[in-house]
Amino acid sequence: MSILVQEQQPAANPFQAPRTAHNARRRVSNIAIVVLSLLATAFAVAVLLYLLLYVLRAGLPYINIDLFTKIPTPNGEPGGGIGNAIQGSLILVGLASLFGIPLGLFTGIYLAEFGGRGAFATGVRFLVDVLTGVPTIIFGLIAWVYIVVPQQSFSGLAGGVALGIIMIPIVARTSEEVLRLVPKELREASLALGATESRTILRVVIPAASSGIITGIVLAMARVAGETAPLLMTAFGNPFFNSDITQPMESLPHTIFTFAESPYQAQINQSFAGALVLIVLILLTSFAIRWATGGFKQRGR
Amino acid sequence: MSIQVRNLNVWYGRAQALYDVNLTIESRGATAIIGPSGCGKSTFVRSLNRLHEEIAGGRVEGEVLIDDINIYARSIKPMYVRRHIGMVFQRPNPLPASSIFENVAIGLRLNGMARGGALKEIVQRSLEQAALWDEVKDRLGESASQLSGGQQQRLCIARALAIEPKIILMDEPASALDPIATFQIEELMRELRNSYPVVIVTHNMQQAARVAEKTAFFLQGRLIEVGETGKFFSRPEKKETEDYISGRFS
Amino acid sequence: MQQSLSGARSVARLLGGGSRRLSDLLFRGFTMLLVLFVIVIIAAVVWVLVSNSMPTIQQFGLSFLTNQAFDPVHDVYGVGPAIFGTLVTSAFAIIFAVPIGVGTAIFLVDFCPRALRAPLAFIVELLAAVPSVIYGLFGFLVLAPWLQSTGEPWLQKYLGFLPFFQGQFHGLSLFSAGVILVIMVLPLITSVSREVILTTPSAQREALLALGATRWEVIRHAVLPYARIGITGGVILALGRALGETMAVTMVVGNQTSPIGPGLFNTGYTLASVIANQFNEATPGLFFSAVIEAGLLVFIITLLTNIIARILIYRMGHRVGGLTT
Numbered sequence: 043m044s045i046l047v048q049e050q051q052p053a054a055n056p057f058q059a060p061r062t063a064h065n066a067r068r069r070v071s072n073i074a075i076v077v078l079s080l081l082a083t084a085f086a087v088a089v090l091l092y093l094l095l096y097v098l099r100a101g102l103p104y105i106n107i108d109l110f111t112k113i114p115t116p117n118g119e120p121g122g123g124i125g126n127a128i129q130g131s132l133i134l135v136g137l138a139s140l141f142g143i144p145l146g147l148f149t150g151i152y153l154a155e156f157g158g159r160g161a162f163a164t165g166v167r168f169l170v171d172v173l174t175g176v177p178t179i180i181f182g183l184i185a186w187v188y189i190v191v192p193q194q195s196f197s198g199l200a201g202g203v204a205l206g207i208i209m210i211p212i213v214a215r216t217s218e219e220v221l222r223l224v225p226k227e228l229r230e231a232s233l234a235l236g237a238t239e240s241r242t243i244l245r246v247v248i249p250a251a252s253s254g255i256i257t258g259i260v261l262a263m264a265r266v267a268g269e270t271a272p273l274l275m276t277a278f279g280n281p282f283f284n285s286d287i288t289q290p291m292e293s294l295p296h297t298i299f300t301f302a303e304s305p306y307q308a309q310i311n312q313s314f315a316g317a318l319v320l321i322v323l324i325l326l327t328s329f330a331i332r333w334a335t336g337g338f339k340q341r342g343r
Numbered sequence: 344m345s346i347q348v349r350n351l352n353v354w355y356g357r358a359q360a361l362y363d364v365n366l367t368i369e370s371r372g373a374t375a376i377i378g379p380s381g382c383g384k385s386t387f388v389r390s391l392n393r394l395h396e397e398i399a400g401g402r403v404e405g406e407v408l409i410d411d412i413n414i415y416a417r418s419i420k421p422m423y424v425r426r427h428i429g430m431v432f433q434r435p436n437p438l439p440a441s442s443i444f445e446n447v448a449i450g451l452r453l454n455g456m457a458r459g460g461a462l463k464e465i466v467q468r469s470l471e472q473a474a475l476w477d478e479v480k481d482r483l484g485e486s487a488s489q490l491s492g493g494q495q496q497r498l499c500i501a502r503a504l505a506i507e508p509k510i511i512l513m514d515e516p517a518s519a520l521d522p523i524a525t526f527q528i529e530e531l532m533r534e535l536r537n538s539y540p541v542v543i544v545t546h547n548m549q550q551a552a553r554v555a556e557k558t559a560f561f562l563q564g565r566l567i568e569v570g571e572t573g574k575f576f577s578r579p580e581k582k583e584t585e586d587y588i589s590g591r592f593s
Numbered sequence: 594m595q596q597s598l599s600g601a602r603s604v605a606r607l608l609g610g611g612s613r614r615l616s617d618l619l620f621r622g623f624t625m626l627l628v629l630f631v632i633v634i635i636a637a638v639v640w641v642l643v644s645n646s647m648p649t650i651q652q653f654g655l656s657f658l659t660n661q662a663f664d665p666v667h668d669v670y671g672v673g674p675a676i677f678g679t680l681v682t683s684a685f686a687i688i689f690a691v692p693i694g695v696g697t698a699i700f701l702v703d704f705c706p707r708a709l710r711a712p713l714a715f716i717v718e719l720l721a722a723v724p725s726v727i728y729g730l731f732g733f734l735v736l737a738p739w740l741q742s743t744g745e746p747w748l749q750k751y752l753g754f755l756p757f758f759q760g761q762f763h764g765l766s767l768f769s770a771g772v773i774l775v776i777m778v779l780p781l782i783t784s785v786s787r788e789v790i791l792t793t794p795s796a797q798r799e800a801l802l803a804l805g806a807t808r809w810e811v812i813r814h815a816v817l818p819y820a821r822i823g824i825t826g827g828v829i830l831a832l833g834r835a836l837g838e839t840m841a842v843t844m845v846v847g848n849q850t851s852p853i854g855p856g857l858f859n860t861g862y863t864l865a866s867v868i869a870n871q872f873n874e875a876t877p878g879l880f881f882s883a884v885i886e887a888g889l890l891v892f893i894i895t896l897l898t899n900i901i902a903r904i905l906i907y908r909m910g911h912r913v914g915g916l917t918t
Binding site: 079151173176187207214269274302313320 | 724
Binding site: 392425434436441 | 705794796797799800801802803805806807810814815818819854
């Protein structure tokens with residue numbers, strides 16, 4: 043084993059780290075970057091965990107049946123719940139889906155199946171992409187002008203429409219992406235069997251892409267479930283249960299907002315409870331999407 | 344500067360890629376590594392400069408002795424092994440955002456080997472050695488991506504030469520190049536083998552015959568036969584070697 | 594795609610008859626109808642914003658951007674402080690979120706133990722899924738009070754020579770808004786940077802490794818030059834996000850004017866918070882028009898940053914997915 047003899051004389055071994063200042067600097071830089079990037083990651087992770095745990099601790103004690111079934115008490119008296127907000131959110135997200143899913147899905151179908159690389163399609167794609175960057179409060183303004191004003195009343199309908207517009211680009215983009223992934227051999231086989239183009243798309247291509255499309259829809263729904271700003275001037279808010287979409291409607295994020303700034307501790311507690319419900323909902327959908335699309339598998343190097 | 348490979352076993356995760364390889368490479372001259380795809384030639388060469396470990400799940404057992412020092416010894420960091428070994432890859436990979444000069448200089452700068460005037464001299468010398476100096480001496484500041492494929496590969500060779508390597512490893516260096524560029528690279532290999540031990544992976548047996556004094560044949564992770572190139576191709580000892588050479592499989 | 598469809602369609606036509614083409618036409622027609630409707634919606638957005646801000650545009654012109662007062666009583670409107678607040682909080686957010694975000698991305702790709710990579714990346718992305726109002730809740734009830742009692746005094750004690758940290762402490766301040774925005778744009782920068790770093794060709798990395806480079810040197814010379822454009826695109830996207838962020842900022846920024854100056858502990862407001870706060874108060878006429886014009890400004894700003902960002906990202910040669918935030 044001639045190796046041992048050599049290693050005990052580091053000066054003779056060119057493969058040992060040279061003891062120069064330059065080299066020491068290199069080692070230090072390397073370690074410094076590892077440490078700094080680790081700290082950055084730790085910061086991001088710590089913030090999230092702290093936030094989640096705080097909301098958990100502040101909200102969990104107030105999660106009970108009443109929270110979901112009762113409406114807020116006047117003047118912040120203890121008791122009551124935010125059932126109206128939960129009901130309102132369910133209705134609003136449902137409305138938004140009715141409006142946003144077809145518009146988004148068919149835009150995605152257009153872009154993937156008919157548009158190709160044409161100028162018009164590129165324009166549409168661009169507009170849809172740009173739509174994602176617009177602050178959502180702007181969509182509230184639109185719904186306000188076109189629904190609230192003519193109706194002379196805040197309404198769940200206006201809120202649903204505003205949220206629906208937010209859903210359109212999310213659904214459109216994810217649908218387009220998954221539809222493109224469907225192999226063209228599948229389409230050709232269907233057409234060669236005599237199916238029409240529309241049948242091919244409806245019966246063959248879309249089902250093939252269905253899991254991705256559903257993922258996009260669920261993502262969009264989770265996203266709008268947490269939106270507040272557009273509802274400030276559309277659904278506005280309602281201290282009572284209300285299933286009439288032509289009337290103002292409460293929503294979970296809106297309640298979180300108003301109760302957070304309330305002078306009453308009971309309402310602050312309910313705000314945290316509501317926040318916990320919302321976060322759990324979103325966490326569950328995130329996990330479900332990840333799990334369904336195999337996102338937990340390793341990727342990259 | 345001899346290289347001795349002893350009982351080299353290499354894995355990708357659970358899959359073993361090289362089995363018990365034993366080989367000696369002389370301090371001067373070119374050794375060609377040939378074999379069908381997937382036989383482990385690239386893996387072998389990447390084990391010589393400890394590049395294999397950078398892959399997820401890459402594992403090496405055995406010894407590689409360079410000048411009687413085992414580069415896989417526990418106390419030795421891969422980084423300082425690679426610093427002494429030059430490698431040229433299948434696809435030329437100069438840094439596209441850097442100038443021609445910087446591309447050659449980077450190894451020197453990183454390892455603190457030279458500065459200023461000395462740096463410029465070494466860069467020039469390396470480019471001359473790589474037969475590229477005349478073509479680029481007036482445009483050293485231009486981006487490396489302006490060069491042709493053959494020129495880029497010679498740039499990569501210059502980059503490897505600049506750090507005064509003990510060994511030069513070449514992993515199918517001409518396979519992505521046109522015939523003229525290939526010819527130039529082969530000329531270069533014949534030059535370099537006079538001053539360095541050069542290990543060349545190639546799937547082109549004629550190239551091996553043209554360039555290398557010694558040839559080694561790998562099959563399914565094992566070293567089947569190694570010998571002087573002339574004898575290797577005319578009278579191979581093992582049947583598998585003969586089958587490969589006569590094109591029974593490739 | 595088109596060609597394969599038309600080729601197969603000729604076959605289908607041979608096999609089928611005229612009635613099949615009707616259903617295709619209907620389907621196409623229906624699809625186009627919906628697409629047109631989407632375009633109409635986008636056009637309506639622009640139209641509503643522009644037409645409803647005309648009164649103040651005509652009345653104040655460019656001075657709207659610089660007027661200090663948002664004064665319904667005297668019917669004089671200006672969003673100078675709002676623009677100031679928007680720029681300050683967003684700049685603050687970017688300045689701190691970029692090193693943290695890029696640093697996190699580098700860690701996740703290069704240094705993190707392999708088993709932890711996917712879970713940690715997931716956790717960071719979760720930050721993006723938390724709704725704005727919950728950040729607002731947290732900021733309002735937890736962060737702001739803490740900053741006022743502990744954070745800001747500490748900063749003034751040790752870094753008080755900087756004009757940023759001078760002045761009276763407010764929990765609800767530009768500083769709090771800035772901090773919340775850092776957290777909110779962090780996941781976006783991290784995920785874009787990470788995606789871009791992952792696509793760095795391994796050939797570049799290997800070239801540097803073969804020369805005996807340290808991990809950091811590989812990142813510095815092979816990865817970052819390649820990833821620079823994409824990361825910049827991500828940063829600009831994040832900037833757009835910060836500029837338009839409404840709820841979280843509204844809840845912590847204070848919503849009162851302070852004299853425009855470098856002090857970060859002052860209260861302030863942003864364009865988005867103006868809309869959120871004033872919309873339902875606004876009486877028809879100039880007041881309302883002013884609020885809408887603030888919306889128009891936010892729209893234009895976010896539109897521009899978005900366009901620039903996407904041009905940069907597309908130039909990297911691929912569409913970086915997952916940018917739903």
